[in-house]
Amino acid sequence: MTGLTLKDDLGAYTLDANTHVPLTYVEDTIPYFINGVSQASPVVTIAGGLSVTGLSVPAGGNTTLLYETKVNDYANPTALSTITNTANLSGDSLYNDLSASATITAAATTNLSISKSVCPDSVVENGQLTYTFVIQNTGSLAAQASDNVVISDTFDPILNPITVTFDNVTWTVGTNYSYDTTTGVFNTIAGQITVPAATYTQNPATGIWTLTPGVSVLKVTGTV
Numbered sequence: 001m002t003g004l005t006l007k008d009d010l011g012a013y014t015l016d017a018n019t020h021v022p023l024t025y026v027e028d029t030i031p032y033f034i035n036g037v038s039q040a041s042p043v044v045t046i047a048g049g050l051s052v053t054g055l056s057v058p059a060g061g062n063t064t065l066l067y068e069t070k071v072n073d074y075a076n077p078t079a080l081s082t083i084t085n086t087a088n089l090s091g092d093s094l095y096n097d098l099s100a101s102a103t104i105t106a107a108a109t110t111n112l113s114i115s116k117s118v119c120p121d122s123v124v125e126n127g128q129l130t131y132t133f134v135i136q137n138t139g140s141l142a143a144q145a146s147d148n149v150v151i152s153d154t155f156d157p158i159l160n161p162i163t164v165t166f167d168n169v170t171w172t173v174g175t176n177y178s179y180d181t182t183t184g185v186f187n188t189i190a191g192q193i194t195v196p197a198a199t200y201t202q203n204p205a206t207g208i209w210t211l212t213p214g215v216s217v218l219k220v221t222g223t224v
Helices: none
Strands: 004-008 013-015 018-020 023-025 032-034 043-046 050-055 063-065 069-071 082-090 098-105 112-119 128-137 152-154 162-166 177-179 185-188 199-202 209-212 214-223
Touching: 050 063
Parallel strands: none
Antiparallel strands: 004 050, 004 082, 013 018, 023 069, 032 063, 043 050, 082 098, 112 128, 128 214, 152 185, 162 214, 177 185, 199 209
């Protein structure tokens, strides 16, 4: 069979009468094999989906196409949301078109990052210094106490005494954190750090999803 065309909808879905495509084809990632033997690159066009033309399948043999896609801003990132991807094979040599579908599911996971800042930039002896740790979660699951997230740092210069707050709640040494005033080593106690999940919203007019990370803030203020 020759002159076949493969069309892949790249997960296209309809929202308020508008069609959105949540997968983007990665260019030049489509090797083409007949009976396991590499062939010249097929003709690929992108227009509301992926179209590959000029394909052949030998009698009693097989043809393999491999290509990459990546999710884009039209893909629903919420936990366990799905994208159903449908491919259709057509051609004059086929009695009926053939189609196949596959579904992928967004992982339910945490995705944490941390940043650290100090204020003020310079301080005199016996002045106060504040370290601020911002923990962000771009994942769809909250980081919970059972995840045992720990923040560790060594303060230089050493601060003594210190005051620690987490999301504006004052913490207690020994219960929420440990601190060595000789070495400056600071550790939160496992199970004390929690970070909410990210939130996701879809613009009904454009179909684009926007991510707002969950945020928790740890502050350590002390005397130099």
